[in-house]
Amino acid sequence: MNILILGGGGREHALAWAIRQNPKCDRLFVAPGNAGMESVARLVDLDILSGPDVIAFCEENAIDLAVIGPEAPLAAGVADDLRAAGFLVFGPSKAAAMLEASKSFTKAVCDACGAPTAAWARFDAAGPARDYIRDKGAPIVVKADGLAAGKGVTVAMTEAEALAAVDEAFGGAFGAAGAEVVIEEFMEGEEASFFVLCDGTDCLPIGTAQDHKRVGEGDTGPNTGGMGAYSPAPVLTQAIQDDVMARIVRPTVAEMARRGTPFQGVLYAGLMIRDGQARLVEYNVRFGDPECQVLMMRLGAQALDLILACAEGRLAETAVTWADDHALTVVLAAKGYPGAYEKGTEIGGLDALPRDSSQMVFHAGTALKDGALVATGGRVLAATGRGATLAEAHARAYALADAIDWPGGFYRRDIGWRAL
Numbered sequence: 001m002n003i004l005i006l007g008g009g010g011r012e013h014a015l016a017w018a019i020r021q022n023p024k025c026d027r028l029f030v031a032p033g034n035a036g037m038e039s040v041a042r043l044v045d046l047d048i049l050s051g052p053d054v055i056a057f058c059e060e061n062a063i064d065l066a067v068i069g070p071e072a073p074l075a076a077g078v079a080d081d082l083r084a085a086g087f088l089v090f091g092p093s094k095a096a097a098m099l100e101a102s103k104s105f106t107k108a109v110c111d112a113c114g115a116p117t118a119a120w121a122r123f124d125a126a127g128p129a130r131d132y133i134r135d136k137g138a139p140i141v142v143k144a145d146g147l148a149a150g151k152g153v154t155v156a157m158t159e160a161e162a163l164a165a166v167d168e169a170f171g172g173a174f175g176a177a178g179a180e181v182v183i184e185e186f187m188e189g190e191e192a193s194f195f196v197l198c199d200g201t202d203c204l205p206i207g208t209a210q211d212h213k214r215v216g217e218g219d220t221g222p223n224t225g226g227m228g229a230y231s232p233a234p235v236l237t238q239a240i241q242d243d244v245m246a247r248i249v250r251p252t253v254a255e256m257a258r259r260g261t262p263f264q265g266v267l268y269a270g271l272m273i274r275d276g277q278a279r280l281v282e283y284n285v286r287f288g289d290p291e292c293q294v295l296m297m298r299l300g301a302q303a304l305d306l307i308l309a310c311a312e313g314r315l316a317e318t319a320v321t322w323a324d325d326h327a328l329t330v331v332l333a334a335k336g337y338p339g340a341y342e343k344g345t346e347i348g349g350l351d352a353l354p355r356d357s358s359q360m361v362f363h364a365g366t367a368l369k370d371g372a373l374v375a376t377g378g379r380v381l382a383a384t385g386r387g388a389t390l391a392e393a394h395a396r397a398y399a400l401a402d403a404i405d406w407p408g409g410f411y412r413r414d415i416g417w418r419a420l
């Protein structure tokens with residue numbers, strides 16, 4: 001079959017790498033992709049937020065399956081457009097993507113289906129939001145309601161910080177995304193990510209992971225898109241996973257179906273675990289990046305079979321073949337990230353590195369310029385290892401990262417510290 005992947009980050013490179021390994025995959029395209037994917041797919045210059053443009057490409061190239069990586073095309077309704085045109089799609093409708101695109105929507109769904117999450121309130125003006133914060137006190141969490149590229153959340157340890165976050169959101173710092181604000185109870189505990197394929201009716205867990213959101217070692221400094229991840233996450237024991245399926249994921253999927261907006265795609269539940277109990281922090285309606293890199297490393301070629309079963313509504317009859325393995329990925333970012341950073345710095349040493357089913361450098365933001373590989377983004381590479389133990393995966397990932405010659409970049413040395 002011919003497959004089109006939308007997106008151009010490390011997540012999409014990992015998806016393309018896994019999908020390419022499956023003999024069912026004939027031609028593979030990625031739009032826009034990046035320099036790292038050229039060995040596994042054909043890169044396409046396409047406006048991935050435009051349904052008509054994506055449909056035209058699918059028609060011209062006899063695409064059998066479209067896999068949508070990032071949230072932006074989902075929130076823009078590209079999956080709906082493709083389905084209406086008769087294409088098989090992996091990714092939720094615009095209405096179901098609200099589970100990521102609106103925090104108050106998700107909170108209302110949780111309340112309707114009884115899924116445990118932080119107590120919350122929603123505001124569309126600063127005055128009442130400020131009163132609420134003064135009443136509840138700190139710590140407290142302030143969130144822009146809409147998509148704010150991961151920057152809309154303030155975990156405020158003091159009342160002053162929370163009040164400043166409210167002023168920032170209503171002052172227009174997040175554009176329309178901040179026109180409404182959700183204020184939440186602060187949840188203590190250990191965070192982990194749980195990935196579940198949903199076909200509208202049935203659900204299939206496909207793995208757990210733990211991200212490292214802070215830029216600095218020891219989880220210090222500003223938040224980022226994620227500086228490294230590993231899978232599985234030992235904190236998500238089988239008992240907790242079963243409980244999350246029963247009390248959070250299945251009720252959510254049933255509630256979405258009941259509303260006439262069934263969820264189809266990967267539901268990424270961000271969970272807070274404390275004393276063996278999980279509560280929902282948030283949903284995302286796509287794979288995490290860099291969590292996808294470790295999931296794909298572990299699933300390998302079967303990722304396509306699972307994605308296909310999800311898109312075709314066959315999850316009830318589908319199972320994951322689990323290997324008793326571990327994967328870990330280390331993100332290499334441009335110096336300065338998540339603040340201002342230089343673009344176009346040259347990266348060397350990649351060609352000499354091994355690449356196989358237990359070690360792979362996924363590209364997140366690279367391009368070829370005059371024959372040289374250069375960095376084009378904040379997060380640029382994801383050095384990923386797989387092994388029988390987490391320590392082995394860790395050693396492989398760091399051996400790759402250490403061998404990359406990129407003076408313009410940096411990476412955390414402590415990815416995996418919680419589990420190691």
Ligand code: AMP
Pocket residue numbers: 118141150153155184185186187188191213270281282
């Ligand atoms: P989100 O964009 O909703 O994932 O929030 C970003 C990060 O803020 C999460 O990954 C958590 O680390 C933190 N966070 C969000 N909501 C809460 C909460 N209610 N209590 C504690 N931490 C939170």
Ligand code: GLY
Pocket residue numbers: 211225226284287288289290291
């Ligand atoms: N790594 C976190 C995310 O993709 O949202």
